[in-house]
Amino acid sequence: MVLGVIILVIAAFYAYMVFETTWLKIERLDFSRKGKGLRIMHLSDLHINMTRISAERIKKAVKAEKPDLILITGDYINKPVHASEFLRYLRTFTRGCRTIMCLGNHEYKAFRSNKEGLQNFIREIEALGVEVLINRTVVVEKDGQKYNIIGFDDLRRGSPDIEKAMEGCIPNAPKISITHNPDLVLSIPGKIVDYMFAGHFHGGQIWMPFNLEFMILRDDQLCRMGITRGLKRVNGIRVYLNRGLGNGVVPLRFLSRPEILICTIP
Ligand SMILES: [Fe+2]
Numbered sequence: 001m002v003l004g005v006i007i008l009v010i011a012a013f014y015a016y017m018v019f020e021t022t023w024l025k026i027e028r029l030d031f032s033r034k035g036k037g038l039r040i041m042h043l044s045d046l047h048i049n050m051t052r053i054s055a056e057r058i059k060k061a062v063k064a065e066k067p068d069l070i071l072i073t074g075d076y077i078n079k080p081v082h083a084s085e086f087l088r089y090l091r092t093f094t095r096g097c098r099t100i101m102c103l104g105n106h107e108y109k110a111f112r113s114n115k116e117g118l119q120n121f122i123r124e125i126e127a128l129g130v131e132v133l134i135n136r137t138v139v140v141e142k143d144g145q146k147y148n149i150i151g152f153d154d155l156r157r158g159s160p161d162i163e164k165a166m167e168g169c170i171p172n173a174p175k176i177s178i179t180h181n182p183d184l185v186l187s188i189p190g191k192i193v194d195y196m197f198a199g200h201f202h203g204g205q206i207w208m209p210f211n212l213e214f215m216i217l218r219d220d221q222l223c224r225m226g227i228t229r230g231l232k233r234v235n236g237i238r239v240y241l242n243r244g245l246g247n248g249v250v251p252l253r254f255l256s257r258p259e260i261l262i263c264t265i266p
Contacts, residue, residue: 017206017252021052025257026061029231029240031195032266038142040176041067041097042261044199045075045104047246048086053258055092058245062093065262068142070097073199073242074104074154074180080111083121091128099130100138100149104180104200108157133178135161137168146170147265150193152179160184166192174265182227182241183220191236195265203229203243203256217249229256 031037041062062070070093076086090099103122111118122132131138133151140147148169153160160179169175175193182198201223204213214223222241227234229241243259 014252017254018052020253020255020257021247021251023257024053024057024061024245025259026065027230027259027261029261029263031238032264034266035264037145037264037266038140038147039066039068040197040261040263040265041065041070042073042197042240042242042263043070043245044073044180044197044242045202045244045246045248046072046086046089047075047078047106047244047248048089049078049082050248050251051246051258052251053245055089058260059093061260062097065260067097067262069140069149070094070099071149071176071178071197072099072101073178073197074102075106075199075244075246075248076104077110077121078106080114080117080121082110083124087124087128090125090130094128094130098140100133100140100151100178101125101130102133102151102178102180103154103158105154105157108154133165134158135165137166139168139170139173146173148173148175150175150177152177152184154179155181155184155187160187162188162192176265181220182239183222185234185237185239186221188235188237193237196237196239197242197261197263198239199242199244201228201241201243202248202253203241203259205243205247205253205256206250207255 137150177193
């Protein structure tokens with residue numbers, strides 16, 4: 001009897017964690033306070049081989065939210081063989097909306113020493129009209145207002161170069177940065193960028209008491225400081241840690257729903 005109840009509880013808990021990976025949440029932030037400005041859709045950690053959020057659902061969200069710009073902050077594939085599925089996924093929801101992304105540690109891991117393979121993957125993404133920023137800035141314009149979009153390379157597996165990345169910045173325009181691992185903010189001299197959009201932590205993915213999921217699985221600095229998800233201010237920079245859409249290690253989530261962020265920047 002007791003064993004039966006334990007098995008039932010475990011099965012229910014497992015079923016809930018599977019369900020949560022499908023339970024998409026739209027988070028909202030409005031720095032303009034009036035809804036006016038650059039409307040950004042921020043996605044992260046798509047983990048194409050381990051997601052239960054379809055490209056069709058993202059396409060629907062794009063249609064409903066009408067962002068001016070989609071920013072995506074890394075972790076797309078685990079192996080080169082996942083590349084074609086990812087490209088199909090990306091094409092589904094980026095058509096007709098300017099999209100800018102950076103790479104995550106998983107892209108570097110997938111191609112390891114195969115630099116040529118990684119370059120081909122980037123070329124294939126860019127052939128869809130999506131811009132990949134590796135230590136580079138592009139300028140985006142909305143209603144006569146310009147915005148710098150700065151892409152920093154991944155902290156752990158890439159080679160982030162803050163100075164080089166910001167060479168293309170224009171003055172008197174907000175500096176909006178994207179990177180995969182938010183720990184990079186600790187290496188940026190205070191306030192030289194205004195915003196940073198990042199991912200990597202999956203919000204913990206499977207929540208455990210006492211921050212155990214971070215103590216056991218991660219050695220990143222921000223989690224040690226208790227900074228694991230959502231909007232925070234570090235070094236005078238507004239940093240957003242997106243919980244991501246896909247999953248790492250196991251396709252389960254607990255108290256860390258997959259998210260799409262809609263954010264307006266004045
Ligand atoms: Fe990830």
